[in-house]
Amino acid sequence: MAETVADGVAGAAAPESWREARAGRLRGAAEGIRAYRLIAGMWIRSTLAYRASFLMTALGNFLATGLDFVAILLMFSHIDALGGYTLPEVAFLYGASGAAFGLADLVMGSMDRLGRRVRDGTLDTLLVRPVPVLAQVAADRFALRRLGRITQGLLVLGYALPALDVHWTPLRALLIPLMLLSGAAIFSAVFVAGGAFQFFAQDASEVQNSFTYGGNQMLQYPPTVFAKDMVRGVTFVVPLAFVNWLPAMYVLDRPYPLDLPGWLAFTPPLVAAGCCALAGAAWRAGVRAYRSTGS
Amino acid sequence: MRLYAVVAAGGFRRHTTYRIATAAGVFTNTVFGAIMAYTYMALWSVRPRLGGYDQAEALTYVWLGQALIMTVAMMGGGFEDELIERIRTGDIAIDLYRPADLQLWWLAGDVGRAAFHLLGRGLVPLAFGALAFDLALPADPLTWLAFLFAVFLGVLVSFSIRYLVALSAFWLLDGAGMAQMAWLGGIFFSGMLLPLNVFPGALGEVARALPWSALLQIPADVLLGRHTGWGLARAYGFQLGWAALLLGVGRLLQAAATRRVVVQGG
Numbered sequence: 406m407a408e409t410v411a412d413g414v415a416g417a418a419a420p421e422s423w424r425e426a427r428a429g430r431l432r433g434a435a436e437g438i439r440a441y442r443l444i445a446g447m448w449i450r451s452t453l454a455y456r457a458s459f460l461m462t463a464l465g466n467f468l469a470t471g472l473d474f475v476a477i478l479l480m481f482s483h484i485d486a487l488g489g490y491t492l493p494e495v496a497f498l499y500g501a502s503g504a505a506f507g508l509a510d511l512v513m514g515s516m517d518r519l520g521r522r523v524r525d526g527t528l529d530t531l532l533v534r535p536v537p538v539l540a541q542v543a544a545d546r547f548a549l550r551r552l553g554r555i556t557q558g559l560l561v562l563g564y565a566l567p568a569l570d571v572h573w574t575p576l577r578a579l580l581i582p583l584m585l586l587s588g589a590a591i592f593s594a595v596f597v598a599g600g601a602f603q604f605f606a607q608d609a610s611e612v613q614n615s616f617t618y619g620g621n622q623m624l625q626y627p628p629t630v631f632a633k634d635m636v637r638g639v640t641f642v643v644p645l646a647f648v649n650w651l652p653a654m655y656v657l658d659r660p661y662p663l664d665l666p667g668w669l670a671f672t673p674p675l676v677a678a679g680c681c682a683l684a685g686a687a688w689r690a691g692v693r694a695y696r697s698t699g700s
Numbered sequence: 701m702r703l704y705a706v707v708a709a710g711g712f713r714r715h716t717t718y719r720i721a722t723a724a725g726v727f728t729n730t731v732f733g734a735i736m737a738y739t740y741m742a743l744w745s746v747r748p749r750l751g752g753y754d755q756a757e758a759l760t761y762v763w764l765g766q767a768l769i770m771t772v773a774m775m776g777g778g779f780e781d782e783l784i785e786r787i788r789t790g791d792i793a794i795d796l797y798r799p800a801d802l803q804l805w806w807l808a809g810d811v812g813r814a815a816f817h818l819l820g821r822g823l824v825p826l827a828f829g830a831l832a833f834d835l836a837l838p839a840d841p842l843t844w845l846a847f848l849f850a851v852f853l854g855v856l857v858s859f860s861i862r863y864l865v866a867l868s869a870f871w872l873l874d875g876a877g878m879a880q881m882a883w884l885g886g887i888f889f890s891g892m893l894l895p896l897n898v899f900p901g902a903l904g905e906v907a908r909a910l911p912w913s914a915l916l917q918i919p920a921d922v923l924l925g926r927h928t929g930w931g932l933a934r935a936y937g938f939q940l941g942w943a944a945l946l947l948g949v950g951r952l953l954q955a956a957a958t959r960r961v962v963v964q965g966g
Contacts (some may be wrong), residue, residue: 458877465880472884476893480739482900484746487739609724615731623735630742635734 437537444544452549459550466553470507473625474499474561488630493568494657495627500562501581501649502624505588506617507555512589513596515545517610520603529697539688542600571656580652580670587673588648592617594680595643597688604691620645628662636662647676703800704808711812715820722820725770729825733766737833751897756836757924758895763829764920765892767822771814771851772858772915774890776865776883779810783866784879796958803950806866807859814855838925846932850919853939857914860946861886867950870957885910891917911942 452459477499481492490498519542522528531541562581571577599613606612620639628636628650640646640663647669654661655670715722737759744755753761769775783806786792795802829835838844861882868878887893889912896907896917907913918935921927927935 461877462880465877465884469880469884469887472888472893475888479894479899480743483750483898484743487746488742606720606724608718608720611721611724611728615728619728619731619735622732626735626739626742631735631738635738 433537437540440536441540441544444541445547448544448547449549462550463553466550467557468553470503470554470557473503473622474557477625488627490627490629493565493570495625496561496565497569497657498627498649498653499625500558500560500565501584501588501653502621503558504555504562505558505585505648506592506621507551507558508585508589509592509596510554510617511548511551513543513593514548514551515543516596516600517603517613518542518545519600520607520610523604523607523695526697528695532692532695538692539597539600543597569657571658577656580656584649584652584673587677590677591645591648591673591680592620594677594684595620595645597681597684601684601687601691604695616643616645620648624649633663640665644676644680647673704804707800707805707808708812708815711809712816713812715813715816725821726824729766729769729821730828733763733825733829734832736762736765737829751895752926753895753897753924754836756834759829759833760835760837760924761895761920763826763833763835764923765916766829767826768818768851768854768916768919769892770817770821772854772890772919773810773814773862774858774886774892774915776862776879776886778813778862779806780862780866780879783863784869787866787869802958803863803947803954806863807856810859810862811852811855818851836924838923843923843925846927847919847923850922850935850939853936853943854915854919856943857911857939857946858886860943860950861911863950864946864953867953867957870953870960886912886915889913890915891920895920911946914939914942 474496477487477495478492480487481495485491487495519528522531522542522545528538528542531538534541566581595616596613599610599616602613603610620643623631623635623639624645628646636646639650651661651665652670652673655667661667661669740758740762741755744750744753744758748754750758770777783792786795795805798805830837865878865882872878889896889907889910891907891913896904896913898904899907908917918927918939922932922935
């Protein structure tokens with residue numbers, strides 16, 4: 406707050422202070438990433454101290470996430486198309502969403518522990534450290550086993566891509582990495598927003614799960630399966646449709662169910678940037694509203 | 701007996717404290733239920749009598765799954781993490797001094813927990829499902845009673861599996877791996893992802909014979925009226941058989957484990 410007032414008063418010096426503020430923010434971000442790397446590195450080392458246990462949990466993570474796909478395979482043992490989509494097409498949606506979600510889960514998945522930290526007061530320890538809180542919370546108990554989920558998503562995607570009946574163009578090929586990275590950023594924003602929500606509702610991490618895990622599960626199926634209102638919800642309210650549905654519709658050469666224009670397939674990076682900005686603002690509001698338990 | 705009733709009531713009351721968490725869980729179960737309901741509708745619209753269910757029955761199955769997921773602890777959770785921790789830290793030695801049976805003590809607490817989750821996290825998603833979708837819920841209160849008993853037996857089987865998982869910590873010290881394996885089995889073979897009668901061929905036969913089918917598949921089929929008369933008795937028998945067998949193994953393991961306990965002093 407004080408900063409904005411100072412900016413207004415400074416007037417003539419505005420460009421200078423704006424540049425400074427931007428530099429400060431960049432420095433903050435760099436610091437955050439550095440801190441994240443250090444904390445995550447620490448947890449990786451501690452994980453690898455028990456190698457057998459790590460391998461087991463990573464394998465478990467891989468298998469657990471794979472069960473969803475086994476269920477889809479079982480469905481396709483009875484049918485040729487689900488919602489008008491063939492198995493390779495569903496696998497494409499599944500792999501793209503799964504890999505993007507896996508990436509976000511690896512980087513930001515620890516956010517759902519925030520509620521517990523607010524409840525038991527251990528968040529205070531993080532607040533007094535000269536390191537961005539978001540980086541500390543996100544890197545807390547960094548779980549390398551979540552590589553299992555990413556691997557599983559990429560494997561399904563690897564099965565789907567050659568099996569698809571698609572006329573590949575450079576643009577279509579380019580959309581694949583774009584989709585995975587923007588998708589991961591969108592899911593990460595949802596994780597952060599969910600974390601911010603837990604500052605207010607400390608005990609409600611499951612609400613976050615329904616948007617992250619639930620969103621991932623929904624995106625694994627074609628949009629034609631769902632009611633129009635649900636599709637509208639994940640397009641306009643929580644824009645998860647930009648994770649895979651919209652770009653995938655361009656790759657698969659299918660119209661988007663709500664008659665939305667096709668060029669939206671190329672907007673995921675913009676949507677991701679917008680989501681991250683909003684999630685960042687929500688996070689700052691959450692930190693400001695935080696009152697310690699006093700214990 | 702009175703002691704265990706008190707422990708069960710404690711298990712119930714303990715969970716009533718988590719009101720916001722319960723509300724959040726209800727929200728999550730409802731969202732997942734809606735997502736699954738639409739995928740099932742897509743599947744059943746192509747294969748209308750798949751697994752012997754019509755679409756309304758398939759949708760009922762979805763919402764029962766969401767209503768029971770916490771009650772029968774299909775994804776684990778509940779007491780076993782706590783028991784594993786007590787074994788790891790050695791606090792278990794104190795439990796063994798208590799004038800109560802270890803297995804019955806934890807079972808009582810888990811039954812209380814299950815009862816809370818049936819009311820706290822089961823009713824609302826099921827009611828939402830019934831309002832938003834065409835479900836095949838029975839009108840006969842006797843069917844509901846039969847269903848509740850099947851759920852109770854499902855909780856027994858679920859407990860007996862998780863108790864074995866927890867006891868494994870006596871040998872493995874870290875129970876996480878076992879818990880995860882049991883979790884995987886639970887989620888897949890309980891029929892949570894897809895009804896077990898949709899599983900093809902031998903996989904389906906094996907899945908229906910495993911103890912996890914007692915958690916969701918059998919209670920759901922009881923509610924859907926697929927087990928009546930002698931069939932119902934057979935279904936209960938299946939659940940009871942697994943419960944007795946697994947609880948028995950649990951007793952043996954428990955006896956072996958308590959002989960192993962070395963109190964480290966301090």
